[in-house]
Amino acid sequence: MRETTERPITITQGSNRLVKLETLEKAAREAFAAGASRAGSRPDLWDGRTASRIVAALREIFPA
Numbered sequence: 001m002r003e004t005t006e007r008p009i010t011i012t013q014g015s016n017r018l019v020k021l022e023t024l025e026k027a028a029r030e031a032f033a034a035g036a037s038r039a040g041s042r043p044d045l046w047d048g049r050t051a052s053r054i055v056a057a058l059r060e061i062f063p064a
Contacts, residue, residue, distance in 0.1 A: 002018075003018065003020070004018070005018060009043045010040070010043065013040050013041050013042075013043055014039050014040025014041065015040035015041065015042060015043075016040070
């Protein structure tokens with residue numbers, strides 16, 4: 001658990017939020033109740049495909 005993020009733009013644009021340990025359960029229940037909808041927006045130039053690019057790069061380095 002951390003009190004900061006290296007990506008504060010996700011906080012200011014509303015796609016993430018930081019919670020403290022004592023409010024984690026309440027925040028998780030609220031997120032689950034909201035379903036897949038999020039109030040925030042994706043920062044400019046972020047395409048949401050970072051994980052797939054990392055996997056592709058690792059497969060090039062470590063072929064099966």
